[in-house]
Amino acid sequence: MKFEDLNLIPPILKALREENYAKPTAIQAKAIPLALNHHDILGSAQTGTGKTAAFAIPIIQHLNEFTQKQNGKRNTTALIVTPTRELAIQIGESIKTYAKYTRIKHNVIFGGVKQGAQVDALKHGTDILVATPGRLLDLINQGYISLKFIKYFVLDEADRMLDMGFIHDIKKILIKLPKKRQSLFFSATMPPNIMELSQQILVNPKKIAVNPVSSTAETIQQYLYLTNKDCKTKLLLHILQDASLEQVLLFSRTKHGADRIVRNLRKKKIDCAAIHGDKAQNQRQKALKQFKNGEIRVLVATDIAARGIDIDKLQHVINYDIPNEPETYVHRIGRCGRAGEEGISISICEPEENAYVRDIEKLTKQKIQVIQDNPFPQTDKPMTAAEKKEWQKEKQKRKQEYFANRNKKRNVPKQQAKKKKKDK
Numbered sequence: 148m149k150f151e152d153l154n155l156i157p158p159i160l161k162a163l164r165e166e167n168y169a170k171p172t173a174i175q176a177k178a179i180p181l182a183l184n185h186h187d188i189l190g191s192a193q194t195g196t197g198k199t200a201a202f203a204i205p206i207i208q209h210l211n212e213f214t215q216k217q218n219g220k221r222n223t224t225a226l227i228v229t230p231t232r233e234l235a236i237q238i239g240e241s242i243k244t245y246a247k248y249t250r251i252k253h254n255v256i257f258g259g260v261k262q263g264a265q266v267d268a269l270k271h272g273t274d275i276l277v278a279t280p281g282r283l284l285d286l287i288n289q290g291y292i293s294l295k296f297i298k299y300f301v302l303d304e305a306d307r308m309l310d311m312g313f314i315h316d317i318k319k320i321l322i323k324l325p326k327k328r329q330s331l332f333f334s335a336t337m338p339p340n341i342m343e344l345s346q347q348i349l350v351n352p353k354k355i356a357v358n359p360v361s362s363t364a365e366t367i368q369q370y371l372y373l374t375n376k377d378c379k380t381k382l383l384l385h386i387l388q389d390a391s392l393e394q395v396l397l398f399s400r401t402k403h404g405a406d407r408i409v410r411n412l413r414k415k416k417i418d419c420a421a422i423h424g425d426k427a428q429n430q431r432q433k434a435l436k437q438f439k440n441g442e443i444r445v446l447v448a449t450d451i452a453a454r455g456i457d458i459d460k461l462q463h464v465i466n467y468d469i470p471n472e473p474e475t476y477v478h479r480i481g482r483c484g485r486a487g488e489e490g491i492s493i494s495i496c497e498p499e500e501n502a503y504v505r506d507i508e509k510l511t512k513q514k515i516q517v518i519q520d521n522p523f524p525q526t527d528k529p530m531t532a533a534e535k536k537e538w539q540k541e542k543q544k545r546k547q548e549y550f551a552n553r554n555k556k557r558n559v560p561k562q563q564a565k566k567k568k569k570d571k
């Protein structure tokens with residue numbers, strides 16, 4: 148199938164040609180005709196499948212025919228809600244690309260930055276609004292946004308939205324939407340709570356499923372290094388000696404872990420940066436931009452920060468640890484080998500994570516190839532149940548001590564200040 152077979156208008160076809168998209172991806176071939184025919188859609192698709200274009204193109208095409216203006220100002224007729232700032236920005240960039248030769252205007256709003264510039268941009272009117280839930284509700288409550296003209300509503304990455312605790316925000320947004328509208332609902336997984344949410348949003352939806360989360364793209368080669376916990380950094384440096392790993396997205400389970408990896412890599416003069424929830428929005432965007440421009444070789448990310456990161460032609464993903472949820476592994480490695488490109492994922496596994504590898508292999512029904520040529524092979528054994536219990540107790544104790552000490556240190560200046568005030 149070609150894009151020309153999908154009844155798309157010439158300005159969109161022209162933009163797609165410029166992007167060198169040879170043909171629609173599976174989700175696009177299925178979703179675009181249904182959405183153009185005004186059906187609600189329940190789409191099971193992960194990032195990397197081309198789902199952004201699958202929902203954005205039909206909306207652009209519809210809106211291009213009927214841009215609503217009142218007193219010369221555009222009304223927001225399409226709303227796309229997505230869980231993270233990075234995703235919102237990327238969806239905005241995709242819309243900009245596909246709508247390049249149309250009259251459609253779009254805006255992107257997300258939290259974590261001052262609202263002034265976003266509010267100013269909204270004052271000029273917009274056709275399509277891409278938003279994260281919290282900032283959207285904030286600006287609605289302040290009277291800067293009205294949802295009463297919405298005809299098209301997209302809920303993107305619904306499962307992640309719920310994981311991130313946005314369910315109440317979503318429900319508040321739903322109440323404000325007009326009943327008569329077309330809704331498109333996308334989620335990588337479809338557990339019962341997601342199905343329940345979809346039923347509150349969609350009317351007689353057409354169901355589409357592409358690449359369920361258990362499936363890892365066939366174009367991604369997966370490798371595994373088994374090592375000991377205290378050899379991970381050395382092994383990572385060994386892996387990065389291979390110059391063919393030009394650019395790597397490296398996953399770390401924790402924010403502290405991500406910062407530690409960056410420190411260790413910088414000591415060896417490897418250009419890198421971390422993106423995670425403790426980094427300010429402008430730092431995260433700067434790091435992502437530098438990575439996309441090729442200025443840094445390794446981008447270290449936590450799962451939530453990396454969600455939906457879309458980097459053209461990214462070939463390598465390294466898992467510095469093995470996630471305990473196998474679905475997270477599938478999402479992580481899905482960042483490379485996108486839209487049919489080749490990708491390589493390398494995972495570093497310590498003894499305690501051996502069991503997680505087994506869970507992943509069960510889910511994906513694929514064996515991950517173990518690299519034998521490994522200077523730091525795994526010699527330690529996973530802890531026994533009793534040892535693990537003891538270790539967890541010890542860890543808890545140390546954590547409590549750490550917080551008690553920290554609070555003590557923080558309280559000292561406060562108490563001193565109070566005393567000073569009193570003395571005055």
Ligand code: AMP
Pocket residue numbers: 167168169170171172175193194195196197198199200457458459485486
């Ligand atoms: P998404 O799943 O929407 O995040 O898209 C993943 C990547 O695939 C993005 O970099 C898109 O630009 C790219 N893409 C989307 N549709 C196509 C297509 N039909 N052909 C080639 N690349 C595409």
